[in-house]
Amino acid sequence: MVAVSGPLLAVAGYWALLSRCGGRARAAAAAYSSVPAVSSRGGKQKEASTRRTSRPSQLIRSHAPPRTERMAVDQDWSSVYPTAAAFKPASVPLPIRMGYPVKRGVPLPKEGNLELIKIPNFLHLTPPAIKKHCAALKDFCTEWPSALDSDEKCEQHFPIEVETVDYVSAGTSIRNPKARVVTLRVKLSNLNLDDHAKKKLIKLVGERYCKDTDMLTITTDRCPLRRQNYDYGIHLLTVLYHESWKTEMWESEKTEKDMEEYIWENSCSQKNALDTLLRIKASENASNVTKEELLASELTNFSA
Amino acid sequence: MGRQCFLPNNDFMGVRLAGIHADTQERRTNPLVSISDEPETLYKRLSLLVKGHDKTVLDSYEYFAVLAAKELGISIEKVHRPPKKIERFTLLKSVHIYKKHRVQYEMRTHYICLELKHLTGSTAAVYLEYVQRNLPEGVAMEIKKTKIETIPEHIQKPVWDTLPEVEETQVKS
Numbered sequence: 223m224v225a226v227s228g229p230l231l232a233v234a235g236y237w238a239l240l241s242r243c244g245g246r247a248r249a250a251a252a253a254y255s256s257v258p259a260v261s262s263r264g265g266k267q268k269e270a271s272t273r274r275t276s277r278p279s280q281l282i283r284s285h286a287p288p289r290t291e292r293m294a295v296d297q298d299w300s301s302v303y304p305t306a307a308a309f310k311p312a313s314v315p316l317p318i319r320m321g322y323p324v325k326r327g328v329p330l331p332k333e334g335n336l337e338l339i340k341i342p343n344f345l346h347l348t349p350p351a352i353k354k355h356c357a358a359l360k361d362f363c364t365e366w367p368s369a370l371d372s373d374e375k376c377e378q379h380f381p382i383e384v385e386t387v388d389y390v391s392a393g394t395s396i397r398n399p400k401a402r403v404v405t406l407r408v409k410l411s412n413l414n415l416d417d418h419a420k421k422k423l424i425k426l427v428g429e430r431y432c433k434d435t436d437m438l439t440i441t442t443d444r445c446p447l448r449r450q451n452y453d454y455g456i457h458l459l460t461v462l463y464h465e466s467w468k469t470e471m472w473e474s475e476k477t478e479k480d481m482e483e484y485i486w487e488n489s490c491s492q493k494n495a496l497d498t499l500l501r502i503k504a505s506e507n508a509s510n511v512t513k514e515e516l517l518a519s520e521l522t523n524f525s526a
Numbered sequence: 527m528g529r530q531c532f533l534p535n536n537d538f539m540g541v542r543l544a545g546i547h548a549d550t551q552e553r554r555t556n557p558l559v560s561i562s563d564e565p566e567t568l569y570k571r572l573s574l575l576v577k578g579h580d581k582t583v584l585d586s587y588e589y590f591a592v593l594a595a596k597e598l599g600i601s602i603e604k605v606h607r608p609p610k611k612i613e614r615f616t617l618l619k620s621v622h623i624y625k626k627h628r629v630q631y632e633m634r635t636h637y638i639c640l641e642l643k644h645l646t647g648s649t650a651a652v653y654l655e656y657v658q659r660n661l662p663e664g665v666a667m668e669i670k671k672t673k674i675e676t677i678p679e680h681i682q683k684p685v686w687d688t689l690p691e692v693e694e695t696q697v698k699s
Binding site for chain 1: 553556558559566568570580583586587590593594598599643644645646647648652653654656658660661662663664666667668669670671672673674675676677678680681682683684685686699
């Protein structure tokens with residue numbers, strides 16, 4: 223009890239002293255308020271009032287000047303943005319504004335602008351940076367052979383064209399099922415085919431041959447991999463080529479309706495013409511019954 | 527770098543020789559380049575179709591791709607912009623009933639087509655990898671390669687001339 227009352231009395235005594243001394247003590251307390259050890263109660267009251275109005279110093283980030291202020295005009299920009307990165311307003315020394323402006327206002331500045339961060343930027347691909355990259359990549363490139371200048375020369379030496387398609391897109395999977403399609407194109411004039419072989423090949427192939435450009439197009443996509451489709455396409459071409467050179471026994475039964483072009487020799491039109499001419503000759507001079515060979519020679523003169 | 531150079535025009539030592547690609551010896555001195563014996567594939571035409579939702583992004587990408595092709599020495603046939611395609615669909619605005627009130631959405635796809643010609647296999651691989659690695663987000667690409675080849679050996683001549691005579695077996699019908 224005595225120990226408790228001691229400090230209470232001391233406190234009471236302190237307050238009594240303050241109230242008694244009045245202005246002088248208060249002035250003294252105010253003078254000593256900056257030193258927290260001496261006038262603890264006055265200092266705490268002051269701190270409490272300041273805490274309500276401004277935030278504590280730990281939560282305020284130090285406002286260091288942005289990096290743009292220390293950037294030289296002739297700096298190496300490819301070291302600031304070497305790879306694709308988001309837009310950092312403190313690293314880009316440009317006064318960019320983006321956003322829809324309010325009425326009679328301007329677009330928003332770059333600080334904290336989400337629109338500038340969202341859009342893909344090409345800050346890492348400035349022309350000097352592209353030139354640097356290409357200079358480093360040039361060692362891995364090879365020259366196109368200078369002898370193959372035009373399309374005609376390419377076709378003369380390399381007649382087969384193989385067309386493949388690659389697909390690049392963002393998604394859960396990098397695979398695209400359309401990538402396995404392979405298209406082979408050849409001009410039949412470049413293949414070693416004789417007349418019969420060419421006609422048979424065109425009949426075998428059907429719609430895949432275009433008569434105007436003399437181009438055979440084989441599109442394969444029945445295999446799951448592109449290389450397999452390419453091999454299958456070459457296999458088809460080989461089989462077609464060799465089968466067209468074969469002459470089967472039933473090909474001798476080819477009728478006039480199966481012919482691709484009209485052949486006048488041994489056709490009914492020639493027979494009819496010969497018959498008519500024979501009869502004319504027979505009616506004109508009964509003695510001059512010439513042989514069909516002579517008429518044939520006349521007819522060849524007419525038809526030629 | 528005190529390297530012995532036996533080329534007549536380089537008599538000062540310690541100079542970086544990278545970047546001079548006219549000499550084959552320069553290519554060999556680059557440790558990353560390896561030359562293989564297999565013949566080069568030849569691409570008559572390389573067609574890049576770039577698709578995106580934002581036209582300005584595609585324009586920037588086109589500038590980058592064209593400059594990269596020029597720097598690597600690739601001839602550009604033409605650069606054209608096929609017309610954009612808009613896919614629209616109409617949905618009901620409300621979760622339940624209110625059939626007369628709908629909302630419409632659309633997706634705009636812009637295209638840029640870059641046609642390059644006369645590329646070798648290694649040049650095409652280098653260019654495509656560079657250009658595809660720097661493809662921006664939200665942009666897709668379709669690459670159509672037209673490779674030219676010689677006629678394979680087995681299609682040069684019909685095989686029936688070289689095969690030995692085989693007695694034909696009678697087909698019994």
